[in-house]
Amino acid sequence: MDRIKKVAVLTSGGDAPGMNSAIRAVVVSAFHSNIEVVGILRGYDGLINWETVPLDMESVRSISDRGGTILYTSRSEKFLKKECRELAAKNLMDNNVDAVIAIGGDGTLRGAIDFREEGVNVICIPGTIDRDIACSEYTLGFDTAANTAVEAIDKIRDSSVSHGRCSVVEVMGRRCGYIALWAGMASSADAIILPEKWDGNYQKVIDSIRQHYENGRNSYLVVVAEGVTDAPQLAEKIRENTGIESRVSVLGYIQRGGRPSAKDRMYGSLMGAYAIEILTSGRSDRIVAIKDDKLIDYDIKEALEIKNNSLDAFQYKLSLMLAD
Structure with a gap:
C-alpha cells in the first residue's frame, strides 16, 4: 500500500459520547504523521453529497468535553444502494482521499463492508452506547x-x-x-x-x-x-x-x-489514535476493538461474523442476588 497522505473521518448512526475525542485523536495523530484530514458531515450521506469540513489541530483543540459529534450524523438509506456507494467512492478518489475512518455502530460496520467492494479502505471505530459490537469488549458512549x-x-x-x-x-x-x-x-x-x-x-x-x-x-x-x-x-x-x-x-x-465521562474520552482518544496507527502500518479494512483492556483490530468482515456478545454470566448472576 502506498503511503497514506489524506484521510476522511465521519460519524454514523446514533451519536455516542466520546465520538469527539476519537475525532480529535484522529486529527492530532494524523498531523504527527503528516496526514491531511477532512471531516465528512452527516455520516455516509455526507460522502454521497460530499459535505465536508477541513479539520486541523485548532479546530479540534477543545472538543473532547462536548457530547454528540461535531461532524453530525445520520442513518443513511441511500448508502444501501450500490450506485450511491459508487458515487461516494468517486468523491473520495476525486479529492485524493486514501482512506475513511468511520465511527459508529453495527450499521456503520455493515456499510464499511459494502464500501470496500468499491475499493475504499475503511477503518471502523465502535461508537454505540448499547455496547453491542461483539468483537469489542467496549464501545464508545456506554x-x-x-x-x-x-x-x-x-x-x-x-x-x-x-x-x-x-x-x-x-x-x-x-x-x-x-x-x-x-x-x-x-x-x-x-x-x-x-x-x-x-x-x-x-x-x-x-x-x-x-x-x-x-x-x-x-x-x-x-x-x-x-x-x-x-x-x-x-x-x-x-x-x-x-x-x-x-x-x-x-x-x-x-x-x-451530556459531557462524556473520563472513560469515554480516554477510549475515544486511544481508538482514534490507533486507527491512524493501523493506516500508517499499511493495514486496511479493519475495526478497532478492545480486548482485555488492550487495543486490537480485526478484519471488518471477520468482526461482523463474531456473534458471541452475550451478557457476562457472573454480572447477571450477581444482579439477581442483589435484587433479593
Whole structure:
C-alpha cells in the first residue's frame, strides 16, 4: 500500500459520547504523521453529497468535553444502494482521499463492508452506547450513557420513596441489555428486565415486588431495556396485583447526550489514535476493538461474523442476588 497522505473521518448512526475525542485523536495523530484530514458531515450521506469540513489541530483543540459529534450524523438509506456507494467512492478518489475512518455502530460496520467492494479502505471505530459490537469488549458512549441513566434513576427513586411508589424505568438497549444491567445494579433495582433473559414472566416480577412490600419496603424499582416488554403494561400489572401505585419513566435520548465521562474520552482518544496507527502500518479494512483492556483490530468482515456478545454470566448472576 502506498503511503497514506489524506484521510476522511465521519460519524454514523446514533451519536455516542466520546465520538469527539476519537475525532480529535484522529486529527492530532494524523498531523504527527503528516496526514491531511477532512471531516465528512452527516455520516455516509455526507460522502454521497460530499459535505465536508477541513479539520486541523485548532479546530479540534477543545472538543473532547462536548457530547454528540461535531461532524453530525445520520442513518443513511441511500448508502444501501450500490450506485450511491459508487458515487461516494468517486468523491473520495476525486479529492485524493486514501482512506475513511468511520465511527459508529453495527450499521456503520455493515456499510464499511459494502464500501470496500468499491475499493475504499475503511477503518471502523465502535461508537454505540448499547455496547453491542461483539468483537469489542467496549464501545464508545456506554459508560456515559450508563452513568446518565443511574443519575436519572437516583432522582426518580427519591420521589418514589417519598410517595411509596413503584417506579418502572425504561432505558435504551433494544438488543443488548448492558445499560439496563449496569444501571439497575448500580441503583439497587428490585428487578431488571433484559432482552437476553426476558421470558415474558410478569408474575415473577410482581412476586418480587410483593415480597419486598411484605418485608416492609417503602419503594420499588424495576429497570427495563426498551423494546423488551411494554413498560406501561408492566406498571399496570404491578398496580393491579399489589395495589402499589406504579409510574413509568422513559429516559430516552438523555442517555445519548451530556459531557462524556473520563472513560469515554480516554477510549475515544486511544481508538482514534490507533486507527491512524493501523493506516500508517499499511493495514486496511479493519475495526478497532478492545480486548482485555488492550487495543486490537480485526478484519471488518471477520468482526461482523463474531456473534458471541452475550451478557457476562457472573454480572447477571450477581444482579439477581442483589435484587433479593
